Amino acid sequence: MKLPFCTFKLKHLAVFGLAIALIVALACSSDPAPAPAPAPAIDEQQLRSIVADAVTQAQPAQQPQVSAQEIQSMVQAAVGSVQMPDLPEQVSASEIQAMVESAVAGAATEGASPEQIQAMVESAVMAATADAVTGADVQSAISMAVSESQAGMMTTEDVQSAVMKATEGQITAEQVQAIVDRAVATPEPAMGMMGDEPTQGGSIRFGMIAFNSLDPMLAGLAQAEAPYGELTHDSITMYWYDGEVTPWAVESWSSTADLSQYTFKVREGIRFHSGDPVTSADIKYTLDRIRHPDSPSPHRDNINYIDTITTPDDLTVVLDLGDPNAFLMGDMTDYHGRIVPNGVSSEEIASAEYGSGPYTLGEHNPTVRTVMDRNPDYWREGRPHADQMVFFYMPEQVTRIEALKTGAIDVVLSPAFESLGALAGNPDVRIATTPSAGVVVIDMHTSYAHVQGNDDHAAVQGANDSIFSNKNLRKALQYAVDRDFVAEAALFGRGSPANDHPVGINDQYYWDEQPIIKQDLMKAREYLEAAGYGDGVEINLDTSDFSQMLDTAEAFKESVEAADIGISVNITAHDSSAYWTAQWMNPCCPFVTSAWGARPANAAISVQLRGSGVWNESYYNNARLDELLDLASSEADFQTRKDYFQEMQEILIEDVPVLYLAYTPVMYAHRANINGVQAHAALAHWLFEEWWVSEN
């Protein structure tokens, strides 16, 4: 384990602390059932004395002269202690004491009253004495308390409840440790050597492909609209860097035990750029626009399980779902669901910016550039850092890369893999990257029977099933392809092999003991024989030059044909403008490539593989899989849910409706003077407000 603290900026540590704490809090809050209890870390006696000490110390700390820096270093120390390689599973009393002290001291400077501090610490202790709490839990809960109260984002009440949640005991010491490790160890590429404080100011220039619509609910992924949405609007919830749902415009939520009704509490103090406060009505309106039957938003089908939305008061939204759904909060992070003010028409939204986000829209010329200026009244204290964000529209990949090399622009989001060779030698360019659950796949149409008579699938009406309804053929392909080769060749060494299901390796529902599929030509031959293609088979693979799909197709062909087991593949590359209408999900082409951005397990499986899924690309229909999805949706217990997801992964590996070949990383290429850039693994999340510009 590395301890590069000396190079870390202190504020960043606070951010980490906040992140950790939020993660812990949320992981538990959406998961109210108690887990089996490990032994308590320390006994009640010890804790009591610690707290007594802490509280007495807290009184003198009332003199508010503890500097921010001191608090930071305390927190740093606290976090550092968790980093120690020989950290015992269960922290010692003295460590906790130190943590609580620092927390209290920190909280005190922000003018929290002794009563409040006392309450906080008490609640922490109460929680700590409950089952299953470890020092790490307490520590992270407290770090959060500190950074939150510092940032002035939360009331004491909030802090208390967060601490409560964090310590409710759903999370094991190991998990907390892992989260902390990940947060702390995630490289901060640009700031490596500098260790400066983030500074406000400067402008960050992006090379973007093009801009379509200002309306967030129509945002396309390949274009600049999704980043624009994040910069100028607020989300209901967001994913934090490690993939946990984080409160955003909605600061907390709760659900009924059966998960069929959710109540959102809207964060107070968020204002639209017009000055109007963001209220529950705006959130209702935002979701209603997307859910409307005439809505052109692609997000509509993902959230149409919401039955009714009501707003009992200005800060409360109540969502009634038809059926239980444990994953609502994840769906609320979607980039189409940026909050727009109640009552503003679609025409207005398409012609101007109505958001509440960290930037306001300045000059906007969709073929030239878009300028966004810092919103000084943004609700997140100290954010955003950069004064200005500018998108330049440069449809040609080669221009964007060239402009980045010369410094005419600062950032290219998702640079083409083939350009990395050209960027690698440039000392002024950095690549921020992180593995993600994004994945390149080859779909095999398994059966059209279940969508016959469904108007939404006009193309397949009357079509006969393809040769891929033959499971043995699918199995043969599963074992014929060398995934390591595909990951290496199609993703230029930056991919990692996937295992025929869309659940990412870092996903909480990833089945840890799953058998990893390796190329096995013996098995492939057997299955080919069983499929009735002992003499060989010729397959047409339709693809398009989009998101590494063509490279994947070529690598697949190369791999399968080199295996020399009688499978030959003919690639047809189509114009990407026609591909998604004419080839993809069309019985003309039962064997097609596709590429998916990172989605959490439930969302990925429901949209890609459920019989009625919107993008059920392989026309897969498995009653048990659908049932498991429903079960998982309505299941409150994490472990049980995880078991359901394990069975889903078993089914998919066994049945192979889709060859999930390789996970694609998220990459941003940026100039070295852009700091705080951390690749975000979740789909369409960047957290641009954390980015800042340094002198050189």
Next chain:
Amino acid sequence: MARFLIVRLSLIVVTLLAVSVAIFTLIEAVPGDAASVMQGQQATPDSLRNLRAQMGLDRPPHIRYLDWIWDAVRGDLGQSAKSNASISEIMGERLAHSALLAVLAFVIAVPLGLVMGVWVGTRADTKMDRFLTMGGLVTISLPEFVTGVVMILILSSTLGWLPSSSIMMPGESVIGNPKVLVMPVLTVTGALFAYIMRMARANVIEVMESNYVRTAILKGLPMRTVVVRHVLRNALLPTITVIANNVGWMFGGLIIIENLFAYPGMGSLLIQAIDTRDIRMLQSTALIIASVYAFSNLAADLAYGALNPRVRLS
């Protein structure tokens, strides 16, 4: 003359109409429309239907065509389906960029080509002539993208004098970035110059062999006078046709050159319009190119008539 012009102009109008119908039909026959391209992989049947309705793409094709032509006739090219930006605004800028490229190339290539062509034409079958004709042939044969790549390799990668593509901050004009013009202009100029030189040379040789030039030479007129007074005028005629023809050719070549250097002109706009199925944008772009071609042909005919009294424009 007036009648000639009226006939020709009305023919141009008919031709442009035919071109617009042909392009509209072709792009309609290609799967995918602006809505499906906008939503790409995230399209669902519902969202697509609703977006099409919102964008007016659910109307039958002939209505959309008539709608466009009605607007176009009134001078309103409409908005890009993609970004709602005004097409005439976008195109104005792109057209200016392409025109600058073309004009620069012509300004360099035409006088140079003519002078060199006449010069070697009067020295047919000398070593210099053979060298230059052969060199010209090689230059003509080089595909634009090969010349371009070689130039990038030398001028940009090796010497580092020029940016390898026309990076220009959007909103900036080419005028402020003369560096980005160098390689595209040189690429166009190379082939154009060699072509004009060869044509001029061939015409000069032909004229030199004609009876009246022989007579003039035999009469003892100084060579310079013969060339200026007799050869030049007659050799220029066919060359003008060639130049006019090359205007059309060049807009085709621009598609590739602009693509290679990512130069923001009409050629790259055209490809973008096809890729995004932005029919209005495509129609307008293609029509501009077709009219440039048609009018340059007309101009060539007029110039031909002016220079050659034997041709009656009727």
Next chain:
Amino acid sequence: MATGDSTIRPQASTATGVAKVWHAVIAFFTLVLRTNTGRIGLAVVGIHVVLALIGPWITPFPPTEYHIQDQYSSPTSTYWLGTDEKGRDIFSRVLAGARSIIWIATAGTILGVTFGTIVGVTSGYLGGRVDQVIMRIVDWFLAIPSLLLAILVINMATQRFRSVDESFIIIGIIGISFMPNNSRVIRSATLAIKPLEFVQSARLRGEPTLYIMFREVLPNVLPVVGVEATIRLSFALLLTAGLGFLGLGVQPPEPDWGKMVSENAIILDVAPLASLAPGIAMASLVVGINLLADGIRQAQNLPETGDR
């Protein structure tokens, strides 16, 4: 294959099928070999054709084979021209790319010249209203840049006629887009022949129009057609390569010169030969064809044509 027996026809041939073709081939080579330009051109084109034909037997590697460990290799004794971003051998890819482009360009030219000849002879011979209408349509074709036409038609055709190989579609495109210029040239050649005695006498004999057009007029415009075809071939190569450059060439992973240039332009700093080598191959082939055409032109004393 019996030929008509009009005695006044200047180029009446009494030979039959094979001998006639042989005759034409001999005539062609004599013509080409008469000038230095033609000889150099023939040599260059000859090398290309031979390499394209024997390519599959002499490529060091299969052109689509990956060598991931050796990506961006500079030229070595293993990889004569280095490798691209997937470690594929550039030399093998350039060799393999010759076949498709030569085949597509040649077939496309033949098609275009055939169309053009039929249209040109018809238009020129019939004259009058028919001529006017045909030439107007030809003008319309000419008003669309052939590259734009090609892009649109290929996009449409590859989607509509999925079972048709892409190279046939490109051949068709070349055929269509070359027709207008060809037909103009052939038309003027026809106009020159039409008033000649043997044509007029055939008319007076009451021969059917089609007979006169294709048995009397056609054989006499064939030399023009031949020269035209040679010139057109270089344009066909350029168009094919241009389409490949824009990504509308043969299907991947099969190598395509134009596409190799464009897709490897981004790694020009790292592996310059990946796009330079196919570019040079392309250029030398076109130079060869143009030299060949120029040689014929010189030998026959034909003027240069003005259109591209």
